[in-house]
Amino acid sequence: AQSVTQLGSHVSVSEGALVLLRCNYSSSVPPYLFWYVQYPNQGLQLLLKYTTGATLVKGINGFEAEFKKSETSFHLTKPSAHMSDAAEYFCAVSPPYGQNFVFGPGTRLSVLP
Amino acid sequence: ETGVTQTPRHLVMGMTNKKSLKCEQHLGHNAMYWYKQSAKKPLELMFVYNFKEQTENNSVPSRFSPECPNSSHLFLHLHTLQPEDSALYLCASSQRQGAPEAFFGQGTRLTVV
DSSP states (O other): OOEEEOSOSEEEEETTSOEEEOOEEEOSSOOEEEEEEEOTTOOEEEEEEEOSSOSEEEOGGGOEEEEEGGGTEEEEEESSOOGGGOEEEEEEEEOTTTOOOEEOOOEEEEEEO | OOSEEEEOSEEEEOTTOEEEEEEEEOSOOSEEEEEEEOTTSOOEEEEEEETTEEEEEOSOOTTEEEEEEETTEEEEEEESOOGGGOEEEEEEEESSTTOSOOEEOOOEEEEEO
8 A cells, every 4th residue: 555654744844945845655566646735715726746757856836746766755845944835745556557645644835934 | 727627616504405516527527537535534535436337335424425427527415414524525537447547526615613
């Protein structure tokens, strides 16, 4: 069975600082990997995804993530945080053969002025 | 705007009421999902429909009853709910079950009183 862990249920950074949100997964086969963002009282919006190919993927709003198979990780980064980045971030995995997403518990990002 | 629309956005209902949540997508997708998002808990997959056939029911109590009349519409019928059913209910769709991208609606905030 697949599972996703996100280290830190709440992360605070200063505006302009590096954002690093951690995601590790367990899977018997290389999965597809996703980061979603959820703003208050909104649904989930896809930030970026990894399926195949280049392991460093770029998403919307200046975010990027790197798939590291040896570390079973897919950490999300952004060089410089903006106040508008404050939201809940979810890492998710999906095996590449028709099964459902498994979501991590989420990390709430706060951006301090 | 993700192309997945949920109505109503907010719903308050008594424990003896019957209500329905509606989800609609015009993305040409063939899979639709209901998720429950409670405070401080991971996203819980409730139901999956793939090509109008229910393929997943994750041990959801019978007071929740899904309906998928066509690939574009998904309903969640609610009756005799409990206060612990209060949550954000999210609908999602994808090309097919397990496809490497899902689009989420904005959710219905349900409060059971």
